[in-house]
Amino acid sequence: MGRIELKGISKFFKEEEVIKDLDLTIRDGSFTVLVGPSGCGKSTTLRMIAGLDEQTKGEIWIDDICVNGVAPGNRDVAMVFQNYALYPTMNVYDNIEFGLVNRKVPKKEREKLIKDIAEIVGLSDYMKKKPEMLSGGQRQRVALARAMVKKPQVFILDEPLSNLDAKLRHQMRTELIQLHKRLGTTFVYVTHDQVEAMSMGDEIVIMNKGVIQQAASPMTLYNDPANVFAAQFIGTPAMNVLPYKGFKLHSAQGKSQDIASFGFRPEHALLNPQDSSEGLRLDGEIMTRESLGAENIYQIGSPFGVFSIKTFLEPLVPDNRVNITVPYERLYYFNTEGQRLKQYEIRQE
Ligand code: ADP
Missing domain, CATH: 3.40.50.300 (P-loop containing nucleotide triphosphate hydrolases)
Structure with a gap:
């Protein structure tokens, strides 16, 4: 043993x-x-x-x-x-x-x-x-x-x-x-x-x-x-973590927590989705593109800050303005200590 x-x-x-x-x-x-x-x-x-x-x-x-x-x-x-x-x-x-x-x-x-x-x-x-x-x-x-x-x-x-x-x-x-x-x-x-x-x-x-x-x-x-x-630490490129002030998370038990930041993995962001996908909209501008053959990595500048996304097909991007949607179920929330907040519902104060 x-x-x-x-x-x-x-x-x-x-x-x-x-x-x-x-x-x-x-x-x-x-x-x-x-x-x-x-x-x-x-x-x-x-x-x-x-x-x-x-x-x-x-x-x-x-x-x-x-x-x-x-x-x-x-x-x-x-x-x-x-x-x-x-x-x-x-x-x-x-x-x-x-x-x-x-x-x-x-x-x-x-x-x-x-x-x-x-x-x-x-x-x-x-x-x-x-x-x-x-x-x-x-x-x-x-x-x-x-x-x-x-x-x-x-x-x-x-x-x-x-x-x-x-x-x-x-x-x-x-x-x-x-x-x-x-x-x-x-x-x-x-x-x-x-x-x-x-x-x-x-x-x-x-x-x-x-x-x-x-x-x-x-x-x-x-x-x-x-x-x-x-x-x-896990994943390449790393998970995007952006500041998210002015929101609280509420649990079913009535507790609330301040959100300090939210995160999503670059591969979970949808670039210019055709349908009206449910999710957080992060419109921005492509700053850099990296093509690695099977996948493309973009750096996007947005009012929330700079983040990266990864797509596996070369999408049609007519200009550098893009709209990004992150499905709600792919979002993570963190408190000021960087701990993940789970099983809370988000509300703006
Ligand atoms: P890792 O394997 O994650 O790179 P280590 O376990 O080798 O890290 O080292 C952890 C910390 O302990 C480091 O700050 C390192 O400088 C220190 N350290 C490791 N061995 C000694 C030693 N023999 N004497 C003094 N400091 C040490």
Whole structure:
């Protein structure tokens, strides 16, 4: 089993609190991705789970064991880093075998295990080669294989693909997803790239400044963001968030809240709709156009501010004046703290 629980975790480096009272449950067998801007505390969180850093406060549980103070080697966790951390003087076989040091696995068993794993990650023909003779993707596979021979309950991967070129990164993403399916083990994966997070994770944890903004499935994050940060972190171009003063939202229970801003995704705006679609009208002027082949991105200037829209067909736009309609059900509202307001009805005061 590989269920991880972080309970009230804080981490200080000197005076600076880089992780702030973090609570998180990582499901056994999940592919959980920690994502957020550089410096938000992703690696520190991983390192605390692995036991490489110790939290200042709080408890970490792996299954039903509290691992506070337990050495990294005794946590049943294997880590794969972005710089591979391979031994340059050892060949592939020895590098993989190194994962078994101190495990007292008999030689015969060791050989079989390494052979099987080399096959899974596609390294069988490279066992005698030194790391310097391998491509970036192959090195990454050696690092994975070295983690796999330990048969850990939890794999921890810290930006493992960031040193690879775009094409190989894409291929390795698919391979990692398949590997996760095959092993059924918990993967905890760190990246700053939201596209990577969305394409790989079944659970995504968005972090900012040492605080979890939202932890949910990719579709929930896309459809149901909890706040402005989560809303704008997922999706390209980012969700438009524009100020919206002078409106209040009213709940069925009679409570009211000031709206500070509203948001919509660029792909949900309708450009010059032919029918009289129900929605918020935002008329404006095209400032820039970007054609990416399958899709077009426009920057529109409007009295509400500048926003972007994305369309998948080249629409007829006779001049730069356009009318934009955002269907009401595609609108999001946020309060002054940037929290999403849900289940409220909008009224102008
Ligand atoms: P991320 O992985 O999201 O880029 P990190 O977890 O590496 O972020 O870092 C979080 C914060 O902690 C950053 O402000 C970073 O400068 C700081 N930090 C990380 N490691 C150390 C360290 N060993 N000593 C002091 N500050 C550190």
